[in-house]
Amino acid sequence: MKITWLGESGFILDDGKTSVLLDPYWSDALGERRADRHRLLPVKQEWLERNYDLVLFTHAHIDHTDPQTVQMLLGRQPRLMFAGPPSSHAVLKDCPCFFELYEGAKVTLGAFAIRALPAIHSDRYALGYEIVHEGKTLYFSGDTALLCDLAARVPHQPDAAFLCFNAGVGKNMNAQDAAVLAERIDARLVIPFHYGILPGGVTPEELEALLMKQQRPCFTPAYGETFEV
Ligand SMILES: [Zn+2]
Ligand SMILES: [Zn+2]
Numbered sequence: 001m002k003i004t005w006l007g008e009s010g011f012i013l014d015d016g017k018t019s020v021l022l023d024p025y026w027s028d029a030l031g032e033r034r035a036d037r038h039r040l041l042p043v044k045q046e047w048l049e050r051n052y053d054l055v056l057f058t059h060a061h062i063d064h065t066d067p068q069t070v071q072m073l074l075g076r077q078p079r080l081m082f083a084g085p086p087s088s089h090a091v092l093k094d095c096p097c098f099f100e101l102y103e104g105a106k107v108t109l110g111a112f113a114i115r116a117l118p119a120i121h122s123d124r125y126a127l128g129y130e131i132v133h134e135g136k137t138l139y140f141s142g143d144t145a146l147l148c149d150l151a152a153r154v155p156h157q158p159d160a161a162f163l164c165f166n167a168g169v170g171k172n173m174n175a176q177d178a179a180v181l182a183e184r185i186d187a188r189l190v191i192p193f194h195y196g197i198l199p200g201g202v203t204p205e206e207l208e209a210l211l212m213k214q215q216r217p218c219f220t221p222a223y224g225e226t227f228e229v
Helices: 029-033 067-076 086-091 175-185 205-213
Strands: 002-005 011-014 019-022 054-056 081-084 098-100 106-109 112-118 127-133 136-140 160-164 190-193 226-228
Touching: 081 086, 086 098, 160 175, 175 190, 175 205, 190 205
Parallel strands: 019 054, 054 081, 081 098, 136 160, 160 190
Antiparallel strands: 002 011, 002 226, 011 019, 106 112, 112 127, 127 136
């Protein structure tokens, strides 16, 4: 499967037959509200010109569930399917095809088996996701704090753990928390995210160094980079 990182929490997962888009933030909605929140990098035209089979959201914060991005997607694909927690649905009321997901919900699409997982965040409906594809298990943490039982409720030894972290603000993991979670679930590979587009964010060096101490592989894609998992 090919995965493209879109900056912040956005990813495209594509196996040539099915294309899943996760938490796309393609507008400048935050910059329109606050002058110090303008996006730093432009959206790539190729992302806007592709077709998707499903758009998944982890929670309702605007850099994860962005109504302007959804309007762009619907302009091209009016029947596109969306799925995510009820908090995301609440800000996307006009979406014609939205499936509400709660922890434990399963969605099968082509070769993708998706399961909604817990995330402990300031949006109380926030979710993480397990995505199993051709024998590989991927874990997307979404925005979450590290609570003591989180590791027991998400996949153990995932082939890749996509771990969301920032400076530890807004009920999110910081780099140390993300390293602890990676160790507790014994992730075979860590891909850190939730930075890159917005000013004042974290950079991955601290987390990379902590993972190196664990001798745990870590991959930090460049903005817009496509890689295989
Ligand atoms: Zn959030
Ligand atoms: Zn976030």
